[in-house]
Amino acid sequence: MEDVGLNQGQVFLSQNVLITPKKGDTYKSSRLSALDLQRGLIMCLMAFSHCRDYVSSVPNKNLSWNSPLIEQNISSLDFLQKSLISLVAAGGFYMMMGIGIFLLWQSRIKDGVNPKTIRNYLVCRGFVLVTVQFTVLALFETIAEGQFYLYVGVLFSLGICMMMAAWVMYGVELLKTKSWFGFSKIEYWLPLSLGLIIILFSHGVIWSNHHYNISPDVLQIALLLGGEYHTPMFFIDINFTPFPWFPSVALGLIIGKIVTTKKEKAWAPLCALAFIFLTIWFVIRTANIQGLFFFGDYKTISPNSAPLTWQSYMSISKFPPSLTYFLWSWSINLLGIVWWFKLEQIQPKLFTSFKALKIFGQNALFFFIGHWFIYYGLSIALPYHLTTLTGIITVWLIGLIILLPLCKRWYQFKSQKNKNSLWRMF
Template sequence: MATPTAHVKRIESIDILRGLVMIIMALDHLRDYLHIDANLHDPLDLLATTPILFFTRWITHFCAPVFVFLSGASIYLQSLRKTKKELSIFLLKRGLWLVFAEIFIVSFGVTFIPFYNFLFLQVIWAIGISMIVLGLVVHLRFEVILGIGLAIVLGHNLLDFPEAAVGFKPNLLWEFLHKGGIEKIFGITVFMFYPFVPWLGLMMLGYCTGIFFTSKFSVEQRKKILLQLGFGLIATFVIVRFINVYGDPLPWAKQQQPFYTFLSFIKVQKYPPSLLYMCITIGPALLFLASIEKVQNGVTDVLRTYGRTAFFYYLLHFYLAHIICGVAFFLRGHTWHQAFEAAKAFPFLFQIGGEGYSLTVVYIVWICLVASLYPLCKWYDGYKTSHKEKRWLSYL
């Protein structure tokens, strides 16, 4: 059992990786808002996509699982300077705050529809609920938490079989826990993109992995363990995916072109995150953590800043991306009336299916958006560092 200490050195490699996935995440959201094909086709649809569009979407699959996994690792590191009771209370309060933020801050940023008749339960919701549950089970022994996490991650795809049965109709609780879906609740359309149970399992495994970032392990030992785990997860993905029976509800299939067969092979389910989805995203992430710890240069300094201000960045980037979408909407000659008329069919203000720009434009705007947020993140990071006595800052 971890003993609280007065000071625990911050692991900068975690911040660097978190910063990297936050930057990549903004690309996906800008593609949703600006790309001409965003509201017409799934970029992972092998019948409608192109390789560059496929990988523009696929690379962002790393963002949510890495963010959740690193949240768990950070919680374990917090356990070294908090008592179990203090950590439990903190997780319960922060989890509730994140659920509130998802519903009342993030959902509005996503839609810009002021009536709150559309809610999106995404990664912040999943992290919030997972923190609440972890706040309750953190009193259990380390081995028990590890066992629960493994059971969820390794076994939750067993639920794919009853879900695939003809006539299966999930109830509301089932959708919240595992399948996800779109439901009307008290007149509000709720998009449950992140049913939280698989994400909870991933956070628990991240929590348990946090032990390797403590003083119990040297840098060399940690690197060796992370490399073994990372390569092990990638090997597991390749072997289990090749067998094509378990681990993801969408089997891969041979395509007319060999390269598209490869794309089918790596196309795995995110909603909810399958076992193989978690293997192919967390595996490379662990390899990155193993390789980046001793690297210090201008690039890692920038990534570290984004990583240390991740939630602050997350909130700002959604609003800025949607504002850019709105400006582009009006520059194309549309009116406010057209904006609200279009929103009746598609719950995002300033978007009309089939309108938008090329991927080149999306990439240019992405680079500009990320760069424009850096000064704010740098300022906020400095403010947090110099005002550690302000406890509310730990929630943002």
């Protein structure tokens, strides 16, 4: 979740002093700022969703692959939260992690670092994410639930995907040394091929299970579908399975290549790509809802069900992510990145007013860990559940106000550490 593409050439705050990039680094700094701001924005939106879960009634999310296509009794707030947060944030985290991995890889290759060393570093970072999921966050969930609660969440999946991306980039470096790959577009087609294979395989497994009425086995639940397991003593909840999310990281690797190749002109292909994704999403969802075909999402139309509505366009499988989920999330996040980049070019003074988002984006993992404890603590302090949007927004903003100075201090602390330090991984 942290931008692994940050390096010593970027503008950073160290001991409250602004370090200015060298001449010629302007676009590089701008480019990374756009990533930080988009990441910071979706971190804040994610925090709103989790804040609402704790301080108010839990909204009807309907995000699982086996939940109904029909949206019933969904409020306007629930629909907006689902469309602009639940179906956007996670896909953006994975995509921007892929971009950051590509930028870090290229930066260290230019510094003369051995590809095997970079691969091992990224694998280590992935292992750190997995470890945090099953230690710090496992402890938090156990405290919050009042029983042993093993939540297989986003850090587990991000960590595995980071390890996979490290091996993909290492494979790219090896293949580039072969004469028959020397002038190919391997940095594009290798991630693209792997992403498509995973998407098609996931759709094939779920379609086969549904068509032949086969119950998922343990491996499918653990690595693909997810699910819950309850006993009187403990609770296991597998939400973010690793492999279905890798296509978003693969796209991030491709976008990283586009950004480093096109430089200041990169915003145009990214914007075009966003609208292409959005168009394909609309066509597939329309066909799904009309019953023309079911490829693209895992939810099916139930016989004798209530009439479908325009809200059914957003009734998409997030757990595991379907093709339509990816298309929606990718398009919104790409448009966000382009928006931030163009805003800095057109309105630099207005751009600087979003400094808080940049700080959150530069400390995404620290923010992610901290926001659970802060919003749970605030929910305990409340005498009753909140029912008004004004009350929920107030608590959400209080949480962000608490997180902002903590993130600033953390950034100053980790910026003083060696770039290979464990602390920099947070």
